[in-house]
Amino acid sequence: MPHADPRGVLTGVHFMDGDHAACEGALAAGARFAAGYPITPSTEIVERFAARIPTVGGVFIQMEDELAASIAIAGAVWAGAKAFTVTSGPGFSLMMEHIGFAVMTETPCVFMNVQRGGPSTGLPTLPAQADMMQARWGSHGDYEIIALSPNSPQECFDLAVRAFNLAEEFRVPVMLMMDEVVGHMTEKVVIPPAEQIEIYPRRHTRLPPGQYKPYAPGPDLVPEMAHAGEGYRFHVTGLTHDERGYPSMNAAAQDRLVKRLKAKITRAADRLACYEEEGTEDADVVVISYGITSRVAQRAVEMARARGVRVGRLRLITVWPFPTRQIRALARRVKALVVPELNLGQIVLEVERAAAGQAETISVPHAGGSVHAPEQILDAIMEVAK
């Protein structure tokens, strides 16, 4: 794969918060267009982009609302740019239609959501992980997206780069599902030299106009792109369409298109699965977590081990597509899976589905506003380990 354009890469060792690190990840990945609308606790990402992009070469625009921001990026992508938008809860709700539009039109782009407490205005300045199902299911219709969950400022950088690469590879919107604590915590962030950052290039067609069909899929079910202004005179629509990109509204065309859009992600699920696993080999109990909750879970696991419980931990880095096969295999080996998350039980439902009765699945819910106390997770581990 080609390497990052050094102009966007702030190589060095930094003391940086997660929001700023996510912005640097986007710049390193080659994003040269962002459209945003201010919303706590995500705003620092676009503030930094607005400050940085004029010296890198690109455009930031503050749009009039999140609906506008979330489709302005699609416009920029079809003109040739790599582009992203940034938001939190209420803004994420407004962006749902354009997540669906990006899925349907196969527009590679990145949505960053720094999660806060909801529903509605909820807790603007305090953390939650309650948009995890919304990221997967929030737009209407059947579809698949990819969602990544960082648990540190370093990972905000690393996964922002990966989010752009996956968006290009699969031509799908990718969600970077941060939370308020990860967004606002400041830690060491190491940004490598540009030549050590691999970049997945735009899958641009090599066919001449006339032979190019905008939605003819390749062997991996992903079609190649063209950009406006290149003479292809192509058509893009959110309507159900055929390989030419023309509206084709009937059951057969719908079946062909929607199944392909889903299959291009699900077929690659094993390759997309990304998680960190520790101490699960001989564990009776495994704590499954993601994002900021994984750091509290780690403490709870240490406390449980000190009490003699054989407990391991698994941290989801790719949350969607959910690593069903991997969790099912784990469930066969352990007695129970404990799932703490800053919501009232979302990803635990996926764990339960994957476990399919092979292991007991315990939810450790939290309505948001702070992180769990390690003892809450510890209690759940001790209870199930009895």
Added chain:
Amino acid sequence: MTSQARDPAELGPRPEAEVPAESCDYQPENPVEQFLRTDRMPHIWCPGCGIGTTVNSFARALLEAKLDLDRVAVVSGIGCTGRVAGYVRLDSFHTTHGRAIPFATGLKLANPNLTVVVYSGDGDLFAIGGNHIIHAARRNLDLKVICVNNFVYGMTGGQLAPTTPVGALTTTTPYGCYEPAFNLPALMDAAGAVYVARWTSFHVRQLTRAMVDIFRKKGFCFIEVLTPCPSLFQRKNRMGEGLDAMKYYKEKSKVRHGAPTSEVGLTIDGDIIVGKFVDRERPEFLDLLRSQLAAQLGDRYVEVEHLVCS
């Protein structure tokens, strides 16, 4: 792929002498055909609908303005007029309801070399998309907006629009519309558009001329085109067929170039003031962006014309 519009002279009616008398191969060619995705015909528009007429003017304006057609992009929202993007043989984007303008904003900012035309209806641009159009006009981003106003939601079956005149019947105002309508030219004038005109689908030559004007003008340009919707608006309000609408437009239209936009509001049976109301200069958005950043950042400012990724 030709990148230059053909000379209009080349596309005029063929001289009789050129047609071999015995040949069966000769097919009369419509000069606008090259602009259309003929493989998508027949179109969905109803008999007597005015949208196709505006597309004809659009094609002729593209010819006349001699634009590089490879660099013209059409962006539409949702609705009957939203289907224009699907029928023009150009890079074309049929986006989501109300969001043609912000899509076009991203497209234009990432590649300013494109001529970006937003072609959509009154409901799409001024009800669900109303916030976007006033902000695009405020910014004076270089977009060419063609708003086909048929006073009604056509695609969904004839409901109230923000342009429906008081007293008119729609399926959601079955006892007559009582909401005041937007005066679109006044709204666009107030929001900062540098070019504002109104014509009807009766005024095909003036409309073509106005489109050529906006292709040549930099900044946020707006043309309102009144068109009949015989299937819904005309029928519901006993206004006859498409041809009756042409007679009506002919009879009621008064050309008043430079009319104050506050005086051009439409009523259900009043005069239709048409013409070019606004044609002024204001700094364009990208020019403002670039000059501000260059002034503040000096040599550190990296100006990139086209944000194309590798």
